[in-house]
Amino acid sequence: xxxxxxxxxxxxxxxxxxxxxxxxxxxxxxxxxxxxxxxxxxxxxxxxxxxxxxxxxxxxxxxxxxxxxxxxxxxxxxxxxxxxxxxxxxxxxxxxxxxxxxxxxxxxxxxxxxxxxxxxxxxxxxxxxxxxxxxxxxxxxxxxxxxxxxxxxxxxxxxxxxxxxxxxxxxxxxxxxxxxxxxxxxxxxxxxxxxxxxxxxxxxxxxxxxxxxxxxxxx
Numbered sequence: 001x002x003x004x005x006x007x008x009x010x011x012x013x014x015x016x017x018x019x020x021x022x023x024x025x026x027x028x029x030x031x032x033x034x035x036x037x038x039x040x041x042x043x044x045x046x047x048x049x050x051x052x053x054x055x056x057x058x059x060x061x062x063x064x065x066x067x068x069x070x071x072x073x074x075x076x077x078x079x080x081x082x083x084x085x086x087x088x089x090x091x092x093x094x095x096x097x098x099x100x101x102x103x104x105x106x107x108x109x110x111x112x113x114x115x116x117x118x119x120x121x122x123x124x125x126x127x128x129x130x131x132x133x134x135x136x137x138x139x140x141x142x143x144x145x146x147x148x149x150x151x152x153x154x155x156x157x158x159x160x161x162x163x164x165x166x167x168x169x170x171x172x173x174x175x176x177x178x179x180x181x182x183x184x185x186x187x188x189x190x191x192x193x194x195x196x197x198x199x200x201x202x203x204x205x206x207x208x209x210x211x212x213x214x215x216x217x218x219x
Contacts, residue, residue: 056144083120115211141200
């Protein structure tokens with residue numbers, strides 16, 4: 001026995017109901033996202049005194065720390081540095097006697113000096129360290145992730161004037177000229193992504209950089 005056919009009115013109402021449910025779902029998702037953004041903006045403001053949303057400018061170095069700025073929507077800034085590998089290359093290139101020519105010992109030596117102690121982010125004029133898995137580090141990572149996703153500027157904009165001014169006033173580490181470093185910057189996104197990737201590895205209990213064993217397993 002055939003089921004009764006839907007009336008013309010019912011067949012018209014069904015798509016309308018489905019459409020309304022879809023719009024309601026999208027509206028709820030958008031509202032939840034907006035609430036999450038406001039909550040994070042409050043955390044960023046209370047932790048670092050920085051407005052949200054924000055963008056990032058940073059300058060890598062093969063012989064020192066990565067240096068950068070997070071720039072809030074209200075043109076307030078947070079200076080930060082991350083050591084990376086640059087500051088430990090001298091240790092890698094000057095191993096103890098009897099290590100360099102023994103493959104197993106050499107790999108252990110490189111892994112130890114490049115990953116321990118952990119690579120911390122330092123923020124503000126006093127370069128305050130953010131401990132691994134601390135609430136402040138979590139806020140910093142989230143802000144950096146947002147900035148990477150929203151900012152791929154390759155040409156000077158108004159915010160760049162703030163960066164240049166900050167970098168002129170901020171005392172650079174020995175051997176660094178942040179102002180010149182900045183002028184040669186093309187895109188901060190990839191550099192900031194390296195920092196985020198390393199910090200997230202450390203939060204999972206892994207070394208900041210892949211070990212010799214991890215690298216060999218990928219080949």
